[in-house]
Amino acid sequence: MHHRTATIDGHQVFYREAGSREHPTVLLLHGYPTSSHMFRGLIPALADRYHVLAPDHLGFGRSDAPPADEFDYGFDALTTITEQLLDRLDVRECAILVQDYGAPVGWRLALRRPERITAIISQNGNAYEAGFVPEFWAPIWDYAADPAPENEQAVRGALGIEAIRWQYLHGVPDPSLVSPDTWHHDHALLSRPGNDAVQLRLFRDYPSNVALYPRVHEYFRDSRVPLLAVWGGNDEIFGPDGARAFAEDLPDAEIHLLDAGHFALESHLDTATDLIRDFLARTLLAAA
Structure with missing residues (x-):
């Protein structure tokens, strides 16, 4: 696995890359x-047959995190950075694996250039209102509608280490399978000076993703893109109805609900990898 950076629109974008560029590309969002x-576990498990790319969105991980008053953070902007990275690397076609925020980025990539997307894997990457767990999302909807101090305070809790720990452990039958390194790693990077304003800006922009859903569903129906949902069925952020809903517009969608939470790869990597490799072999390799 290679750890690289590219300068995109003046910003350093970090990405992990593995596998031969002669093989079909799989983009992990x-x-x-x-x-x-x-x-980190899935990339080497796919790299024998695929060219695997996994960038850090701007404001996350080891990519640049320009201040919120210097960069117009939103899901359109994150998509543009990702699209420019793909162009820079001359990736003309790719399958996408989307998780959480990666989903609205992936949907926008597909709407902008549908010919680029060869297949979709959703690991708790939502595309339907049915997927929202109301108790989790109510504070975000309130904050997006009115960024008053009391509404901001309600969502700021999501930036704390206990909330991040909960994201990793809820719905996991055996929490000892999930490394504590995960939430400590994420919290350290989210805690960089000024990053709270970045995350709050993205919270406020989340309704733009919901507004896009009708176009995404139309894309599914028109393209009949092969889709696999490998979904933590115990997720209290994006519930299992979000996975089942793909079949409304893609009757051939392959939907698997795992006994896992929001980050299913942390506790069920082997099961998810087997499903993903089988799906990609039938969709990408068979078509090659």
Whole structure:
């Protein structure tokens, strides 16, 4: 696995890369509050047959995190940075694996250039209102509608280490399978000076993703893109109905609910890897 950076629009974007560029590309798009670090086990498990790319979104991981008053943080902007990285690396086609925040980035990539996307894997990457667990999302909707101090305070808790720990451990039958390094790593990077303002800006922009869902569903119906959902069925952020909903627009979608939480790769890496490799072999390698 190589650890690289590229200068995109004046910003340093960190990415992990493995496998031959002669092989089909699989782009891994991480969620909140993590980075490409979440794919540290999956990347080598795919690199024998695929060219694997896993960038850190701007503001996350080891990519630059320009202040919120110097960069217009939003999911459109994160997508543009990712799109420019793919162009820089001459990636003309790729399968995408999306998780959490990676999903709205992935959907925008597909809407902008549908011919680029060869297949989709969703690991708790939501595309339907049915997927939102109301108790978790209510404070975010309130803050997006009105960034008053009391609403901001309600979402600031998500930046703390205990909230990040909960994201990793809820819904996991055996929490000892999840390394504490995960939430300490994420918290340290989120705690960089000024990064709280970055994350708050993205919280406020999240409704833009929901507004995009009708176009995403139309894309699914028109493209019939192969889709695999490998979903932590115990997730209290994006519930299992979010996985089942893919079948509404993609009747051939392959949907697997694992006995796991939001970060299913942390506790069920082997199971998820087997499902992903089988899916990619049938969709990418068979078509090559």
